[in-house]
Amino acid sequence: MGRQPCCDRVGLKRGPWTIEEDHKLVHFILNNGIQCWRTVPKLAGLQRCGKSCRLRWINYLRPDLKRGALSEAEEDQIIELHARLGNRWSKIASYFPGRTDNEIKNHWNTRIKKRLHLMGIDPLTHQPIDKEKYQHESDDKTELLSTITETYDKRNETENFIENANDISLPNNMLSENINEELWNKSFKTMSTCYSPSISLEAEESINFSTTSSNVAAAPAEEEDSVQQWMDSIFSCAINQLEEDLFLLRKYN
Template sequence: MGRQPCCDKLGVKKGPWTAEEDKKLINFILTNGQCCWRAVPKLAGLRRCGKSCRLRWTNYLRPDLKRGLLNQAEEQLVIDLHARLGNRWSKIASKLPGRTDNEIKNHWNTHIKKKLIKMGIDPVTHEPLNNVEKSQQNYQSVQTEEKHSQSEAADAPFASSKETACSPADQNSSSDEASARDNNLYEKDPLISCLFRDDPLQLDFPWEFPSSEEGLTTFSASSWDPSCQWLLDCQDFGVHDFGFECFNDFGVGANRERE
């Protein structure tokens, strides 16, 4: 219905962010916090759309981000959560502190998917590949039926399957029936019930950071290094490059309070 673009397309820059743009964005958010992304580019002096700023911040500039590949425990958790939730990357990411949905999605598509296939597990259904051929046939026939009968679209194709809440095909279900079904499942499954609370999983393994010079560095998931020293190691630029010595004592605390 003629929705306005999120930003003025004219004069809006696209593509990779420069260090100068990053600097402006970090400076603005550390000073003003996260609010009204639409206004951020103007106020921060950036020729970007608000969406782009939000994405850059959440996926790359946020000081609480971990860098580097997912470790084995994280990977296992992602697989486990994906089996239950499907492609709800943001939900999955919310249980992995310091990881973004984009990062997990990319890691899934480039690494985990292949691993599972190699292991003979279908990455979509999480069932052995032999069974998958059959279930895919069933799925396709259900899909065909659905096309013929749009009015029945509210009923998820996997409604009768034990994979009910696990199937990605079910992820967009918004019917009351579906939510009731979900609630039931969440109550029974501690992991899933945890997903629908706000608190992140308290993982009992240390976070491991690839450090540019000294290999892996351990980092407690629940703790927040106020010095943000890791940022200097893990970002492809340094805070000092931006002249953000203030980052150490101000930025992170301010952001946490807002969250």
């Protein structure tokens, strides 16, 4: 048999927390710590389910929470992380001590999405939205051109990476010996912010890359095929993007 039921939902309170409830929860956790969320409400004298207590603590009562609005620098970092990680809010929040995933998610949905739309960027893909339309609607064409030029420069970095990667014997030694850390970091960063977030994430998680070592940690043999596929995907994605941006550059210049 399994564990005991999480909580009998009968008679449990829901909705906004009162000051008294907050006080009880904080007092209990500061004095006893958290062993098991299921027992917390019972021991703290709360008519709430453990899940609700956990949420309240994490999102509102934790003493290490950072209050106040997110700065523009934090917003920029969120955008960058979102491009790499997608909607993995808890992962993104882990880069911001004192901020919660809920807070960042809310901020993304209410503000950053709009900001990106105004900039003509699709918040989902982080790619320019219908560039021709954007060009029409934008009051400042120069801004668009500089955006494209900047993107194009990043693509050039990628192109260099691809050329260098041709010298690497794939897949056998790819991860163990031949990748130059600086080149890798530079290219990985470029790709992860400009191209497919899911691919970059997969890469980040599947490859145990040590930032202090000059080499990349060896991948298990069974992963080499998928790594090869990943590299192929990135290269083809990068090349498509390059072609698209070259086309736009020629068009608008």
